[in-house]
Amino acid sequence: MDDARSQELFLEVFLALPRQGPGNRATAKQALGLCTGLPNAPRILDLGCGTGGQSFLLAELTGGTVTAVDILPAAVQRLSERAAEAGLQDRVTGLVGDIANLRLEPESFDLVWSEGAFYNLGIPPSLQASRRFLKPGGWLAFSDCVYRSSDPPAEVRATFDVEYPTMGTAETVNALVAAGGFEPAGRFTLPDEAWEEDFYVPMRLRIDELKRQYAADSEALGVLDAIAQEPAGYPELSRHVAYEFFVARRSD
Numbered sequence: 001m002d003d004a005r006s007q008e009l010f011l012e013v014f015l016a017l018p019r020q021g022p023g024n025r026a027t028a029k030q031a032l033g034l035c036t037g038l039p040n041a042p043r044i045l046d047l048g049c050g051t052g053g054q055s056f057l058l059a060e061l062t063g064g065t066v067t068a069v070d071i072l073p074a075a076v077q078r079l080s081e082r083a084a085e086a087g088l089q090d091r092v093t094g095l096v097g098d099i100a101n102l103r104l105e106p107e108s109f110d111l112v113w114s115e116g117a118f119y120n121l122g123i124p125p126s127l128q129a130s131r132r133f134l135k136p137g138g139w140l141a142f143s144d145c146v147y148r149s150s151d152p153p154a155e156v157r158a159t160f161d162v163e164y165p166t167m168g169t170a171e172t173v174n175a176l177v178a179a180g181g182f183e184p185a186g187r188f189t190l191p192d193e194a195w196e197e198d199f200y201v202p203m204r205l206r207i208d209e210l211k212r213q214y215a216a217d218s219e220a221l222g223v224l225d226a227i228a229q230e231p232a233g234y235p236e237l238s239r240h241v242a243y244e245f246f247v248a249r250r251s252d
């Protein structure tokens, strides 16, 4: 099967999910709770928003407005449809853009949020971009994939070296946060249910649905089986790898 068709199937799975990475309402609330002194109706920038799983939660939990950015036009289109369906189009605005190169007003947001997206650019450039758009004293909350120890098994490291060669531990990421012009305020590891409820459970259901739809297409079934390996492998992988939420305040 050519790469374009595999990518299409990948999007058919992922864009139909409530979110495209681990996280849920409880973890968003926990991270928000660390952002003390946010103004009423804060201005929020959600980087790598996907179809907006956390963007809508943030609008609801803070009463604020969310500018939700993703590099993938189809994800932003789905987010905009969801915003209209929820009557939130005035408070959640989708924007197609690259975190590394955003044309937004500097120092104009009270809170920069990002779940599971910083690994694409790496932590230091993502921190730099976040800092640029935060008001002085503004808050940053992001989740990222980390190793649970500094010496993960070689086969685990080899898997992540392909897509995320600079992946570290929670401690090394926290040190980068502190070195990047932020005061770390707290961090926590996402619990298993934050992977299951809104991410892996809907993913398995969606894969089963597409397998029925493509029952006569053996190549499509092969791609779907390959995608299904991620949730299937989670119990073993999670012994070595976790998602950590980091919360920090712009330090000047």
Ligand SMILES: C[S@@+](CC[C@H](N)C(=O)[O-])C[C@H]1O[C@@H](n2cnc3c(N)ncnc32)[C@H](O)[C@@H]1O
Pocket (backbone or CB within 6 Å): 018, 019, 020, 021, 022, 023, 047, 048, 049, 050, 051, 052, 053, 054, 069, 070, 071, 072, 075, 097, 098, 099, 100, 114, 115, 116, 117, 120, 121
């Ligand atoms: C793992 S998904 C997480 C999506 C969403 N935050 C969630 O948790 O449901 C990562 C998202 O980051 C987006 N992304 C990757 N690189 C990006 C970049 N340079 N600028 C903006 N978005 C990016 C991807 O398109 C994808 O939607």
